[in-house]
Amino acid sequence: MDAATSLETHPHAAEHEHHELGWWRKYIFSTDHKVIGIQYGFTGLIFLFFGFSLMMLMRWQLAYPGQALPEIGKFLPHIFGPNTMPDGKMTPDFYNSLGAMHGTIMVFLGIVPLAFAAFGNFVVPLQIGAPDMAFPKVNMASYWAVFVGGIVMLTSFFVPGGAAKSGWTSYVPLAAVADTGPGHLPIFNGQTLWLIGFIFLITSSLLGAINFIATIIQLRAKGLTWMRLPFFVWAQFVTAFLLLLAFPPLEAGIIMQLMDRVAATSFFMPAGLVVNGAAMQISGGGSPLLWQHLFWFLAHPEVYVLILPGMGIVAEILANNSRKPLWGYKSLVFSVLTIGFLSFIVWAHHMWLTGMGSAVSAFFQTTTLIISIPSVIILSAFFISLWGGSIRFTVPMLFATAFLPMFGIGGLTGIPLAFNSADLYLHDTYYVIAHFHYIVAPGTIFALFAGIYYWFPKATGRKMNNFWGKVHFWPTLICMNVIFLPMFLQGMLGMHRRWYDGGQGWTLSGEHVWGLTGFQWNTPISWAAWIMGLAQIPFIINFFWSIKHGKKVNDNPWEATTLEWTAPSPPPHGNFITAPIAYRGPYEYSLPGRDRDYTMQNEPVEPSERVRRKTAEPVLV
């Protein structure tokens, strides 16, 4: 029997093949979206913790500049090389490496793989009732690209001269001349590896973005119209477009910076550049500003890549735990689309100091202020969704509710930065650090924790422990605020974000705010950071322990409405036993006249219901 006839007579032949896959194909080189999602999840979590550890080291230097780091300080030079922390004292170069790599790793190897790729992969196909992603092999390739990119980034710590040290923004010409000259290798130096690693990360994101968009367009279940999509799916859809269209210009920039380093071109190098007292042997004619434009053309949309999936997760959890439909679903959808569009035309608000002229500056100030409107709409809709709900304070809900004020603080403190007159003062101070960390740290990361606690039962069939979840939540919330709130003060006192000595040698630091000088505030901040590190231990233990020993639960433990909860937990290969059909919107909680307070998307609309709800949509089957 040849292949063609066997396929016809046994429609499930391909499926049978899958069941016989070896361990390697099933768990390592898998094409199943759930396995890939989980791979992304572990990768993202590990990198998040690693990136956070880099920051915990820096916090020592900021709180106790020039002092030897006890115990750990003796041990680190054995890992990172003798020039990093001689006698436990951090060198400026190592400090810079830590800072640059903290930013890079957190954003591109922590949050994006976790928020976009892991949650997107695991949840989106389930929520739209699809058997898998549209292109499973591309999906696998995208995971392995991020894996290689991560390895390259990690490797760069161990080459002579250490990892990249020009900030996560890699501004030229600083970055172009960094890690060159005596003591550095041609390709195997920090900055060049950073660029090469980045190309892999970009490749991964592009492949992922294509896959997500195609999946959402093509594989929605029958009856799942656009306005019946869970908000999380919308958020991922817009996020994917941001990655798809914003990353390539940065890729172009990365290629050019790579050429500057390996082929001695001058894309970003102006003529007459003098480095260490010697004129550089280059043609010149390049433009450092060009790099900034290309970088921020990605990196502003990127900040929405960091936040939108988090908003999507929070939306699901708020509706589920307030037992109410999400308030203003349509305005939420249009807001997220508006944000997606506007985020492409605000990038130069990171470049006020470059003096781009009042007309250009006025344009970008205006767009930046306009983009805060949809953000405010989303946040308001979330708050209103809570109004009058019968709230269940589950662990996911704790994190999701904490997200709201934290994101609020982060967003509101962005407004002064949007005016170039105010930003001339605040730019590159700790104020900016506090602004965006309020959004990504207690904001996005809380949303991610919420999502992990929320969808854990779908992935494993078990719940994570409630008590230890709370033990994780409260100290983390408190520490986050002790860390980031004082940074606003430090910034307003004028403390620069890249100072190696924490502002100790800086004359104005004598000024007191709330009893401490700007410099002295470093100490409580650092302690809060270290304690927050400890506060993650309950999470880590809870996470691994619950995989095997958590409380067994049914397929829909949160009594939720969206399609992923109609699949078995954990879902088998192909996800659903029969193709699901959606008959209604995503958040049908507390419908009047029902005995349960939730109605799942795949429950047909009853005739009586149609009469009662005058607005009932036509049923598309």
Added chain:
Amino acid sequence: MEIPYTVSTRPDTGLWNAKVGIWLFLASEVMLFGGLFSAYIFLRLDAPPGMWPHGLLNVPVGTMNTAILILSSVTVVLAWAALKMRRYRAYWWYMLATISCGVIFLTVKLAYEWPQKFEHFGAYIKPEALGKYEQYLGNKHAAEKDLPPRLEITGHLHNRAALNDPNIKEYEVALDPLNADPTNPAMDRPHFFPLPVTDKIAKIEKEDVERATMFLPTHSAYFASYFTITGLHGMHVLGGVLVFIYMWLPVSKKLYQRNPEHLANRVEVAGLFWHFVDLIWIFVFPLFYLL
């Protein structure tokens, strides 16, 4: 459940999955080359007068390559149409034609155009020494004619060793026609057919030279963009050719026998990519060769 719409179309979108995928991919490619072209514009507008070279590329060869790529875009459509009509032999020949066009394009680029540039030499003269080399530069003539100033002397470097040997004090250059006869009005504009290097030799003292290199990416922002963009474009051509070869080999015949529509879809997707690669070249050609 199996993944739907891999071959057949989804009723409400009218598309199969890979077609959505390739259009999205092309959108990102537009942004990639868009970034590079914006950089080109940025650098070109920033370039001081006389620092953006003209007429250094071989226009007839570039035109021929343009024609070859356009031709291949036609043949790939014919290949696809042949598949749709289930004429495998015709498909096979059209595919072969497409592949050959791609290979010729790459060969011309890599074996002829680039190496020719690597063999060419240019020396930027220091501002204070420009007068000394007026006989090769003709800046007075250029100023009268409102042409950009001429800061560079180009041609074939006779003493290659001079590039790296500090003991050699001057470059011996067989001049390009422009520098050999700079006041000739015929030299005011680049020629369509490039004129060969003359046998007039100029000696340029290293002291008077600001920077001297072969026509490599380091030569100028112009050649940096040229090599980067055509290099990246060439990699796209190579990628397309490899995919076409795969679709042309016997393995794909097996797919054809099993599910001809699937192969036709694949060719369509690859063809869309190929048209895009072609389109990029349509921008590259005028930007670097003509303008």
